[in-house]
Amino acid sequence: MNFDLIEKLKDKDTVILTGIPSAPGYAIGKCLKYEKEKFEVYPSVVLDVNSELEDFQNAIEKSKKELRKIIDEAKKKIYDDKMVSIFEAQLMVLEDPQLIDAIKNEIIKNKHSADYSIHSEFSKYIEPLQKSNDISHKERAKDIEDIKLRIIRNLRKKRWESKLTQSRIIFAHELSAADALLFVRNEVLAYVAEGGSLTSHAALIARALNIPAVFGIENVLNKISSEDEVIVDGFHGLVIKNPGPKFIEYYRKRIIEYDKLKKDLSELINVESKTKDNVRVKLYANMDLLSEIPSLIAFGAEGIGLFRTENLFFDLGDFPSELEQTEIYSSLAEKLYPKILTIRTFDLGGDKINLMNYKEANPFLGWRGIRVLLDNKPILKNQLRAILKASIYKNVRVMIPMISSVDEIVMTKEVLEEVKNELSMEKVRFDENIPFGIMIEVPSIVCCLNEVAQLVDFVSVGTNDLTQYLLAVDRANQKVFKLYQQFHPSVFRTLKVILNDLKETKIEVSICGELASNFMAIPLLIGLGYRYLSVNEYLLLQIKKLILSLDASECEDLANKVLNACTQDKIITIINEFMQKIEGIDYESL
Amino acid sequence: MIEKEVTILNRAGLHTRPAATLVKLASKFKSDFYLMQDNLVVNGKSIIGVMTLCAEQGSKLKLRFDGEDEEEAAKEIVDYFNRGFDEL
Numbered sequence: 001m002n003f004d005l006i007e008k009l010k011d012k013d014t015v016i017l018t019g020i021p022s023a024p025g026y027a028i029g030k031c032l033k034y035e036k037e038k039f040e041v042y043p044s045v046v047l048d049v050n051s052e053l054e055d056f057q058n059a060i061e062k063s064k065k066e067l068r069k070i071i072d073e074a075k076k077k078i079y080d081d082k083m084v085s086i087f088e089a090q091l092m093v094l095e096d097p098q099l100i101d102a103i104k105n106e107i108i109k110n111k112h113s114a115d116y117s118i119h120s121e122f123s124k125y126i127e128p129l130q131k132s133n134d135i136s137h138k139e140r141a142k143d144i145e146d147i148k149l150r151i152i153r154n155l156r157k158k159r160w161e162s163k164l165t166q167s168r169i170i171f172a173h174e175l176s177a178a179d180a181l182l183f184v185r186n187e188v189l190a191y192v193a194e195g196g197s198l199t200s201h202a203a204l205i206a207r208a209l210n211i212p213a214v215f216g217i218e219n220v221l222n223k224i225s226s227e228d229e230v231i232v233d234g235f236h237g238l239v240i241k242n243p244g245p246k247f248i249e250y251y252r253k254r255i256i257e258y259d260k261l262k263k264d265l266s267e268l269i270n271v272e273s274k275t276k277d278n279v280r281v282k283l284y285a286n287m288d289l290l291s292e293i294p295s296l297i298a299f300g301a302e303g304i305g306l307f308r309t310e311n312l313f314f315d316l317g318d319f320p321s322e323l324e325q326t327e328i329y330s331s332l333a334e335k336l337y338p339k340i341l342t343i344r345t346f347d348l349g350g351d352k353i354n355l356m357n358y359k360e361a362n363p364f365l366g367w368r369g370i371r372v373l374l375d376n377k378p379i380l381k382n383q384l385r386a387i388l389k390a391s392i393y394k395n396v397r398v399m400i401p402m403i404s405s406v407d408e409i410v411m412t413k414e415v416l417e418e419v420k421n422e423l424s425m426e427k428v429r430f431d432e433n434i435p436f437g438i439m440i441e442v443p444s445i446v447c448c449l450n451e452v453a454q455l456v457d458f459v460s461v462g463t464n465d466l467t468q469y470l471l472a473v474d475r476a477n478q479k480v481f482k483l484y485q486q487f488h489p490s491v492f493r494t495l496k497v498i499l500n501d502l503k504e505t506k507i508e509v510s511i512c513g514e515l516a517s518n519f520m521a522i523p524l525l526i527g528l529g530y531r532y533l534s535v536n537e538y539l540l541l542q543i544k545k546l547i548l549s550l551d552a553s554e555c556e557d558l559a560n561k562v563l564n565a566c567t568q569d570k571i572i573t574i575i576n577e578f579m580q581k582i583e584g585i586d587y588e589s590l
Numbered sequence: 591m592i593e594k595e596v597t598i599l600n601r602a603g604l605h606t607r608p609a610a611t612l613v614k615l616a617s618k619f620k621s622d623f624y625l626m627q628d629n630l631v632v633n634g635k636s637i638i639g640v641m642t643l644c645a646e647q648g649s650k651l652k653l654r655f656d657g658e659d660e661e662e663a664a665k666e667i668v669d670y671f672n673r674g675f676d677e678l
Contacts, residue, residue, distance in 0.1 A: 089606055089610060089637070092610060092613070092637045093637055093638050096636050096637050096638050096639075097635060097636065098633045098635065098636035098638070098639055099636060099638045099639075125638050125639070125641070125642050128642055129641075129642060132644060137644060140606065140641055144638065144641070319600070319605060319607075319677060321607075321675075321676055321677045322676075322677070323676065378678055382677070382678070
């Protein structure tokens with residue numbers, strides 16, 4: 001949504017808050033602040049030790065019951081058993097004999113109240129973890145803290161009210177996975193929170209359950225009161241307070257259109273994706289969350305063009321073992337069969353997960369992607385073993401991130417051969433000819449494509465990193481953020497070179513970066529000659545609809561004009577002109 | 591009483607999942623089981639205790655087993671460490 005439109009629609013007291021679009025969809029409704037009570041705990045002495053012990057035991061039992069319910073609910077609603085393990089670990093703490101005995105002792109010997117005993121015993125474990133520099137230890141501290149609060153709340157016979165009597169948009173400081181799950185039993189319209197991001201567990205659950213969500217709005221609870229009327233736009237990450245009649249009117253229309261679109265689009269699921277002049281453009285989906293497979297199939301993706309395995313660390317909370325990986329990859333491959341599954345090996349480092357707690361001045365130019373894996377062969381081998389074991393249906397492909405030289409391809413392939421030999425010795429079945437591909441995201445490899453072509457079966461262009469490296473701009477850096485131009489001429493000229501250099505080969509060239517899901521860029525990508533796009537799953541049908549209304553030869557003319565333009569502004573003007581002429585597409589709504 | 595020294599072999603160290611497996615393993619035996627890291631001693635049958643260890647790859651731990659089935663316990667648990675928590 002652009003600024004002009006916002007200016008046009010807003011009322012005098014409209015307030016627009018922006019956050020991270022964490023789950024798609026729109027909602028108009030009233031707010032409910034979900035504030036978890038802060039339980040102050042003071043040292044106090046009790047007279048009746050036995051009744052205090054009994055209360056404590058009851059609180060433990062109640063908490064266990066709640067956690068078991070959460071586990072059940074999670075198993076029912078989320079198709080992913082692994083997420084459940086987060087809650088299962090919490091359950092184990094409630095049964096920890098040492099912890100429980102220590103709390104009871106504190107009550108018996110020192111006659112301390114149960115809540116104070118709980119607090120002081122838990123703190124012995126939580127505090128050292130909070131002080132750790134390691135993110136995973138801090139996360140552990142949060143998990144343990146959450147259990148502590150659960151017991152204390154039950155001790156005080158309070159509930160965290162997750163029952164809604166009326167439809168409401170939930171506003172919270174931070175939503176836990178359990179919260180996001182429990183509100184869904186009632187009429188929750190949307191989630192808004194100060195904490196959280198696209199990858200937090202609450203976001204994952206919101207998306208799995210089709211609840212719009214916007215996270216990462218600073219101080220949001222101070223900016224909103226319960227019963228305020230707001231609009232949540234989960235596509236653009238907007239929360240609009242006091243929207244006024246024009247905004248509401250606009251979004252009512254949007255909601256109707258979105259519902260209609262969903263319905264219209266559902267008719268497109270089995271329609272082949274091709275342009276009006278019969279140029280076939282294959283649409284894959286990008287996937288990073290395990291729970292999205294059913295919707296991927298529902299949206300008619302022709303396969304997974306990119307499975308970002310590093311997100312297993314978020315999903316599982318820890319390092320996935322070979323066995324776990326094998327289970328996950330095999331089950332995905334099986335569910336998708338005969339569609340293909342492209343598994344990208346862990347892309348660690350950069351802005352992503354930093355497992356080794358290793359700091360460097362320049363992470364994007366540092367130890368990330370294949371560089372980490374080649375330095376940690378056991379991790380790479382483990383993952384390749386799991387991928388190969390999942391390849392028995394011959395619909396699995398393996399893809400390597402951050403390749404900057406031919407040497408790295410050769411070295412990785414050596415490891416792959418080694419792993420294949422091991423598996424053969426162990427008499428494990430796998431696809432001998434598993435397709436091997438690389439990401440094109442470092443400009444240096446674009447200069448070596450003739451040699452790359454001898455070594456790989458397919459390539460996929462990661463436009464986000466490619467753009468960042470072409471322009472030497474860190475897009476997370478506020479100072480230079482504006483220099484990150486998705487439509488910079490160099491991006492499209494490079495995309496052209498890639499296709500040209502691989503034209504004579506049989507190598508499949510796809511695009512899996514954000515550009516492939518950008519409606520403005522799609523006609524241009526098709527015009528440049530791209531025939532494989534790997535896109536966000538929830539945009540897939542909209543993209544298909546756009547492709548169906550395009551003419552490939554017109555797109556080619558567009559591409560030629562764009563290749564001659566020398567600034568982003570000029571390119572955008574050319575694309576805008578082109579887009580307005582496409583029939584059957586509501587240009588405004590894109 | 592048996593004491594053994596082990597090294598954490600897997601890349602991710604003693605994280606939540608192996609911690610949970612370790613506690614489940616130890617709970618099968620009657621013997622007491624303690625893990626020692628520097629000056630810190632934790633009860634190996636306590637998940638919350640084991641979770642507070644910050645044992646990264648390469649760090650060394652001392653294990654102590656004490657009780658009637660200490661030999662079996664030591665054998666099985668040391669073996670689990672030596673397998674790198676099945677993550678190698």
